[in-house]
Amino acid sequence: MSFSQKYQQLPTVDKDAGEQESLQRKDPRKRRIPLFVVATIIIICASLPCIRMIRSRGLWAACHGSQRHSSTLAKLPSHYTLPSGDKIPSVALGVWQAGKGEVGNATALTAGYRHIDGAWIYRNEEEVGQAIKASSVPREELWLTSKLWNTFHAPEDIETALDQSLSMLGTDYLDLYLIHWPVAFKKEGNNILDEDLTADPYPTWQKLEELVDKGKIRNIGISNFNIRRIQNLTANKLKYQPAVNQVELNFWNPQPELLKWSKENGLLLEAYSPLGSDKQVGNSLSIPEVKDIACKLGVTPAQVIISWSVQRGTIVLPKSVTPSRIVENLEVFEIPQEDFELLEKAAGSHPPQRVVNPSMGWKLPFDVFDGQ
Numbered sequence: 001m002s003f004s005q006k007y008q009q010l011p012t013v014d015k016d017a018g019e020q021e022s023l024q025r026k027d028p029r030k031r032r033i034p035l036f037v038v039a040t041i042i043i044i045c046a047s048l049p050c051i052r053m054i055r056s057r058g059l060w061a062a063c064h065g066s067q068r069h070s071s072t073l074a075k076l077p078s079h080y081t082l083p084s085g086d087k088i089p090s091v092a093l094g095v096w097q098a099g100k101g102e103v104g105n106a107t108a109l110t111a112g113y114r115h116i117d118g119a120w121i122y123r124n125e126e127e128v129g130q131a132i133k134a135s136s137v138p139r140e141e142l143w144l145t146s147k148l149w150n151t152f153h154a155p156e157d158i159e160t161a162l163d164q165s166l167s168m169l170g171t172d173y174l175d176l177y178l179i180h181w182p183v184a185f186k187k188e189g190n191n192i193l194d195e196d197l198t199a200d201p202y203p204t205w206q207k208l209e210e211l212v213d214k215g216k217i218r219n220i221g222i223s224n225f226n227i228r229r230i231q232n233l234t235a236n237k238l239k240y241q242p243a244v245n246q247v248e249l250n251f252w253n254p255q256p257e258l259l260k261w262s263k264e265n266g267l268l269l270e271a272y273s274p275l276g277s278d279k280q281v282g283n284s285l286s287i288p289e290v291k292d293i294a295c296k297l298g299v300t301p302a303q304v305i306i307s308w309s310v311q312r313g314t315i316v317l318p319k320s321v322t323p324s325r326i327v328e329n330l331e332v333f334e335i336p337q338e339d340f341e342l343l344e345k346a347a348g349s350h351p352p353q354r355v356v357n358p359s360m361g362w363k364l365p366f367d368v369f370d371g372q
Contacts, residue, residue, distance in 0.1 A: 083240075096118075117246075119146055120149050280353075304335065
């Protein structure tokens with residue numbers, strides 16, 4: 001299958017260095033605000049009706065014209081039904097890049113989140129487990145996702161890796177377990193490609209199916225698979241079809257072809273980096289169409305983007321350790337159809353920009369996303 005769009009190369013997130021070293025990165029939206037600026041804002045706010053100028057994601061131009069209150073907006077689906085019949089929440093808290101001391105302090109479970117998206121390579125599953133235990137939220141009310149790292153694709157290594165995640169999370173089963181990347185590494189050495197398991201992930205999948213039957217996993221899926229790689233896997237006689245495919249999906253990289261194909265083939269997409277990569281977030285929240293819709297609906301730009309993503313039929317994985325943003329990200333609303341189509345058109349009007357591509361960092365002899 002060929003596609004017309006070409007991806008614009010941006011500075012990439014190396015998912016070996018990226019998903020390990022980037023854990024230490026701080027949210028670039030956090031800024032030190034000079035005292036005189038704060039004082040000036042307070043004075044202005046005391047004398048002008050500027051409540052709508054200041055929102056949890058920063059300052060933007062005051063809204064003009066008629067505005068709706070968010071309480072009057074229709075709600076979007078809170079869950080999607082998987083092939084197993086399980087219902088997965090449509091908005092999750094992503095904990096990638098949440099550093100030590102940040103996961104446990106987050107107010108996600110108190111705010112109402114019941115879907116936590118993590119991974120072994122994030123190095124914070126133990127802290128997630130401690131936060132879950134402290135919350136007293138019953139296990140059956142939670143949806144826990146983890147991911148199988150590249151080094152553990154050999155069938156004999158998978159259950160041990162899974163058991164480690166289960167132990168750190170303090171649970172005896174996962175609701176969803178994903179193959180993190182369509183790339184397998186050998187245990188020995190540093191990112192040494194296992195060519196056989198990369199070319200043919202079926203042995204890995206068969207072991208995951210076995211662990212579903214053992215009750216350690218409820219649903220299995222994939223992550224960062226393009227159409228060609230999905231077809232390569234599903235060409236085999238699978239006992240359980242992939243429940244989801246988690247991919248980079250946002251305004252800058254909307255992937256309409258993958259979204260359309262996935263809907264036609266009954267594969268639910270999960271969108272990571274829904275507000276863009278760290279360096280794109282500010283631009284995302286400043287998109288004119290997004291700001292206009294936010295003003296009209298009386299919501300924040302972040303809520304517009306997250307709502308748009310859910311309205312596209314995807315699960316959304318916003319990440320934050322800031323309490324106000326965590327609460328805000330969970331509140332999604334149906335965008336009027338004309339505004340939804342306007343935003344969809346705007347997202348497709350520029351060359352797609354993929355940020356997360358570890359191919360060069362892993363020194364692979366191919367691009368992970370070849371065949372787009």
